[in-house]
Amino acid sequence: MEAVPASPQPIPFGKAHARRLREIYRSAGWPMQDPLEIELLAAGLLSRERARSGHESLRVTDAGVQLIANALKANRRAFDAHEALVERVAQEMSRAGRVAWRNLSLRAQVPSDEADSPLRWCMARPDVFSIRNTSVATYVDPIVHEVKVRRADLLSDLKNEAKRAAYLDLGECWYVLGCDARGRCIAEADEVPAECGVMVLENGRLAVVRQAPRRARNGLPFGVWMALAKATPLPVAEDDPQQML
Template sequence: MNAFAMQDGVVGAPIGPPPPAPDIPVPPTPPATHPPTPVVDPPAVDPPLVEPGKSPPVADPPPGAIALGRLHARRLREVYRSAGWPCCDSIEVDLLAAGLLERIRSAHGHETLRVTDAGIVHIASSLVVNRAVMSRHEALVEHVAREMTRAGRVAWRGLTLRAQLPPAAEGDKPRWCIARPDVFSIRNTSVEAYAQPVVHEVKVNRADLLSDLRKPDKRAAYLDLGGECWYVLGCDARGRPIGEPDEIPAECGVMVAQGDRLVVARSAVHRALPRLPFAIWMALAKAQPVAGFDDELQELLPGLDD
C-alpha cells in the first residue's frame, strides 16, 4: 500500500463530533463591597405646628384662588333660572373669574350672563349639601312634632301664619309679617283659653342658628303666635350641640337633641294667651295636623289583660 492509498482512506473516513472540552473551573465572583455609610446627624425636623390632640390649623388658600360660598351658589341658581341680566357686583365678578359664568353679547349689544358647564357642576354639588342639611332638619322637625303629639298636643308642621310685630318707632302702627314656624302645637282641648300654643324652631346648622339670632323680628313673630317659643338645637358631626343656651335670648326656651331624646337645657318663659286670633284658627282648620298616636293600635302590656 502506497502513501496515496493511505491518504485516500483518510479522506473518505467520516468526521465525528469534536471531543468535549476539558472541564475548566470557573473562578467564583468576588462579593460586592459597599463603602461604609458615613455617620452623620439626622436631618432637622420642623417642630409641630399644633399641640398633640388638637386639630391642625386651616391652611390658607393658594394665591389667586377664589373662595366660593353660599352666596355664590345662590347667585348661580338665580342666574340659571332667570334671563341672565347682570348685577355688576363683587359676587358676579368672582363667578366670572372662576369660570362659572360667561358673558354673552347679543346682536343689539345687550350683555347677559350664562351659567357655564362648570357652573352647573357647582350648582349640583351645592344642592347635594343643601339636601343633606334639609334631610337632617326635616328629621328633627318630625321628631319634635311626634314628641308634641306624644304629650297629648295637636301639632302642625310648615304652617304659614300672620303675626303682629311691635311698631318700629313709638307712636307708629303695629306691623304685620308672615311667619313659618317649624312646629306649631296646641293642647287637645275644647276650651279656647286652655289651648296654650307653643312654637318650636329647629336648627341643625350653626351658621343658620347665628343668622336666625340676628333677626329679632322673626323671634318677635314667634312670640306673638305662641305662649312659648323654643329653639331645638341639633348636634354637629362630633356630637356637640351647635349652640349654647346662653346664646339664645332669655325669652326663649332651649332643647338639645341627644340621640332619640329631647333634653331641656332651659325652660321657656310662659305667657298666657287668652285666645287665638281668628286668622290662626282658620289656618289650623285648613292644614293637616301631624298624625298622633292611636291607643287602639298599641298592644296591651303583659298582665293587663288578666
C-alpha cells in the same frame, strides 16, 4: 433676590356664588360687572363670550355646573335633616298628648315703628305649633317650635327680632337645635335669647337644655282658632307595640 409673589388666597364660595351661577345658567347671561361676578370669572366658574354683534355674555363653565350641583346636594341634605327633625318634634308633641300642626301660617302682632300704631299684623310660619288637647280655651298652652340644623341659618334667624316677636305673640317659643356633620350641637344655649326655650338633639333624643319662661295667657286669638280649624293636625302618634315587649 427677586421676591416671590404670594399665592392668591382661595375664594370662600358661599350661597351667594351658587345663587348667581344658577341665575346665569337659566338666563341669557348678561353681565352685572360686580365683585361677585369677578370672583366667579377669576375662579373659572364663568367664562365670557362675545357675540358677532359685539355684545358680551356670560356662560357657566363645567366647573361652575359642578359647584351648582354640589350646592344643590348640600341644600337637599340640609332640607332632609331639617324636615326629619321637624317631624320628630311634632311627633314628640303628639305623644305628649298635645295637638300639633306643621308649617301653619298664622297671624301675629309685633311692635310697630309707627307712633299712632304701636302694633302691626304679620304672618308667622313656625315649624311646629301645638296646643293642649283640652276643651278649656284658657288652658290651651300654645307652643311654637323653630327647628334649626345649620348654624348659619340659626344666627341669621336670631337677628330677626320681628320674627321672634311674632312667635312669642303666638305662644311659648322654643328653638330646637340639630347637630353638625361631626355630631356637635350647632350652638350653645346661651346664644339663643333668654325669652326662648332651647332643646337639642343628643344621641338621637330631644333634650331640654333651658325651659322657656312661662307667660300668662287668656287663650288664642280668634284668627288663630280659625287657622287651626281649617288645617289638619298631625295624626295622633302611637307607640311602637314592640317597645311594650
